[in-house]
Amino acid sequence: MTDTVKHMKWWGWGNDGVGFHHEDKPGFAPFVAEKVGLDLHTAERAVEPSFDDLDVPASTAPEAFVSALAGIVGDDHVSVDDLVRVIHTYGKSLRDLVRIRGNQILRSPDVVVYPADEAEVQQVVDAAVAADAVIIPFGGGSNIAGSLEPMPAETRTVVSLDLGRMRAVVDIDTDSGLARIQAGAQGPDLEAQLNSTGWTIGHFPDSFTHSTVGGWVATRSTGMQSDKYGDIADIARGLRVVRPGDVLVLRPLPSTSSGPSVREMILGSEGRLGVITEVTVQVHRVPEKRNIFAYFFPTWEAGITAMQAISESDASPSITRVSDAHETGFTMATSKTRSGFSKFTAETALPRIMKAKGWDLDKICLSFIGYEGSTAHAKHQKKLVDAIVKKHGGMGVGEGPGLLYDQKKFDTPYLRDFLLDMGAAGDVSETAAPWSKLLQVHDAVYAAADKAYAEIGVTGWIMSHLSHSYHSGACLYFTFAFVFQDDPLSEYDTVKNAIQQAFVDNDATISHHHGVGREHAPWLEEDISSEGVKVLTALFESADPGAHFNPDKVVAD
Numbered sequence: 001m002t003d004t005v006k007h008m009k010w011w012g013w014g015n016d017g018v019g020f021h022h023e024d025k026p027g028f029a030p031f032v033a034e035k036v037g038l039d040l041h042t043a044e045r046a047v048e049p050s051f052d053d054l055d056v057p058a059s060t061a062p063e064a065f066v067s068a069l070a071g072i073v074g075d076d077h078v079s080v081d082d083l084v085r086v087i088h089t090y091g092k093s094l095r096d097l098v099r100i101r102g103n104q105i106l107r108s109p110d111v112v113v114y115p116a117d118e119a120e121v122q123q124v125v126d127a128a129v130a131a132d133a134v135i136i137p138f139g140g141g142s143n144i145a146g147s148l149e150p151m152p153a154e155t156r157t158v159v160s161l162d163l164g165r166m167r168a169v170v171d172i173d174t175d176s177g178l179a180r181i182q183a184g185a186q187g188p189d190l191e192a193q194l195n196s197t198g199w200t201i202g203h204f205p206d207s208f209t210h211s212t213v214g215g216w217v218a219t220r221s222t223g224m225q226s227d228k229y230g231d232i233a234d235i236a237r238g239l240r241v242v243r244p245g246d247v248l249v250l251r252p253l254p255s256t257s258s259g260p261s262v263r264e265m266i267l268g269s270e271g272r273l274g275v276i277t278e279v280t281v282q283v284h285r286v287p288e289k290r291n292i293f294a295y296f297f298p299t300w301e302a303g304i305t306a307m308q309a310i311s312e313s314d315a316s317p318s319i320t321r322v323s324d325a326h327e328t329g330f331t332m333a334t335s336k337t338r339s340g341f342s343k344f345t346a347e348t349a350l351p352r353i354m355k356a357k358g359w360d361l362d363k364i365c366l367s368f369i370g371y372e373g374s375t376a377h378a379k380h381q382k383k384l385v386d387a388i389v390k391k392h393g394g395m396g397v398g399e400g401p402g403l404l405y406d407q408k409k410f411d412t413p414y415l416r417d418f419l420l421d422m423g424a425a426g427d428v429s430e431t432a433a434p435w436s437k438l439l440q441v442h443d444a445v446y447a448a449a450d451k452a453y454a455e456i457g458v459t460g461w462i463m464s465h466l467s468h469s470y471h472s473g474a475c476l477y478f479t480f481a482f483v484f485q486d487d488p489l490s491e492y493d494t495v496k497n498a499i500q501q502a503f504v505d506n507d508a509t510i511s512h513h514h515g516v517g518r519e520h521a522p523w524l525e526e527d528i529s530s531e532g533v534k535v536l537t538a539l540f541e542s543a544d545p546g547a548h549f550n551p552d553k554v555v556a557d
């Protein structure tokens with residue numbers, strides 16, 4: 001197997017040996033006990049799953065086909081090994097993790113191939129199409145929408161085409177602020193290469209450490225500083241996509257009116273239109289100043305109204321984020337003993353000031369606002385935002401909590417594995433809606449989750465934040481948790497489905513930045529109308545008549 005490509009744990013998030021610990025967060029165990037009825041002191045922690053316990057479906061790839069692939073990429077870069085195939089079977093959704101830990105692998109890729117460059121990708125694609133095989137492009141494997149798994153009923157050979165060896169920043173057009181990046185470059189790879197010459201992509205999803213630029217494009221990803229840098233749909237200007245027989249080339253243009261946008265068709269295509277080999281992205285000079293300040297609002301309504309006012313104002317922060325009261329409570333409870341919130345948790349001045357203002361401490365909402373640019377620009381933005389926060393009854397509490405949030409943001413994903421170890425679900429659903437609908441969506445999702453918890457008969461937890469503000473609306477991000485009873489997957493579906501249905505019933509989208517895959521496909525028609533689904537189906541069928549590229553994702557075939 002290619003040893004230059006590093007993969008995440010086959011059974012969980014991130015790097016081997018790294019996990020979540022709560023011993024340094026004294027409020028965490030009591031919080032979990034109160035909110036979901038899980039006693040972390042007595043609950044038995046599951047042992048790390050053993051790969052030997054898995055029943056991995058045997059590879060059905062014909063030997064001659066595997067040899068032909070080896071002839072293209074070299075013997076070291078093609079594998080039918082069980083562990084390698086299992087690593088390429090699922091993404092990292094909760095459903096994926098439950099299935100893989102529970103030995104539920106109905107279909108795995110038959111062979112995994114690691115091409116070195118676009119020419120090899122073209123040869124692999126052509127060989128696979130000629131052999132009537134299925135090709136599933138693989139970036140970092142971090143998706144949480146069921147975008148990677150081969151269909152259980154697939155009888156053809158399934159090839160997982162891993163872009164992991166293609167991770168170079170090829171070239172930077174410094175006059176235009178455009179960088180050509182190979183599609184398999186993961187966040188840290190490409191940011192280090194850009195930073196070395198003073199540039200940044202400005203795209204930092206929570207999965208940054210283990211996801212690729214090709215995957216970001218294929219799933220329409222969003223990073224936490226999107227208010228300044230845009231979503232990947234804004235950042236990705238040029239594309240190279242290997243299709244049977246030739247490469248689809250979209251030059252990096254600032255804008256164009258050359259008909260319906262093929263660039264937009266590739267964005268979010270989840271591997272169905274070909275293999276993205278190179279993305280030309282907008283890059284920016286690493287800002288002189290970058291800081292994140294924390295604020296509190298007396299209520300969720302005040303926080304949302306303030307975020308809208310900021311988006312309508314002359315201020316242009318890089319991050320706008322406000323947590324609802326539940327998420328604020330969670331953040332306080334999970335803070336380390338010595339954290340940016342010590343001012344708050346140790347009955348010091350801050351809570352007293354809030355109480356004196358007539359705030360109900362159970363309703364307060366924590367907000368983070370980021371500023372980037374020259375020192376003068378960042379200072380000016382903060383001044384504009386501070387005035388808006390004040391006008392909406394909020395107060396600033398300095399940079400300490402923001403620094404902590406910034407440092408720890410890529411550690412949070414490990415929490416989900418810890419909860420799974422302890423027998424509990426912890427997962428997310430996210431959406432976007434116009435400003436006028438956000439409160440309604442928020443309340444409807446809470447009601448739907450509570451109803452789902454009652455159906456299962458559990459005490460469940462839900463919390464939310466607003467992030468990624470736009471002129472006309474914003475993203476709402478929900479995190480939910482509950483202790484599994486008898487049937488984890490069906491209980492998870494009950495809660496997840498209720499939340500997704502509440503989105504479409506209240507004029508919100510099925511996903512703001514996680515894509516469609518298999519998980520969100522059941523609601524696609526309610527999201528984009530049946531005519532919209534017909535257009536998408538027609539696109540996939542005509543562009544890929546043999547259904548060779550990741551079939552059954554986004555829309556069912």
Ligand SMILES: Cc1cc2nc3c(=O)[nH]c(=O)nc-3n(C[C@H](O)[C@H](O)[C@H](O)COP(=O)(O)OP(=O)(O)OC[C@H]3O[C@@H](n4cnc5c(N)ncnc54)[C@H](O)[C@@H]3O)c2cc1C
Pocket residue numbers: 013091092093136137138139140141142143144147148163183184204205206207210211212213214215216217218219220221222223224269270271272274275276277413513514515550553
């Ligand atoms: C803990 C956690 C946090 C997350 N946080 C965020 C977040 O903040 N923002 C966000 O946007 N997403 C987030 N995600 C979701 C996920 O990281 C994104 O969907 C990401 O864009 C997937 O990239 P990847 O390289 O891992 O792609 P993969 O998971 O490998 O693939 C995803 C899909 O894209 C296709 N694909 C991948 N590479 C290519 C290519 N080169 N050509 C054609 N198709 C390709 C695959 O076939 C598949 O359909 C998170 C996920 C987790 C588990």
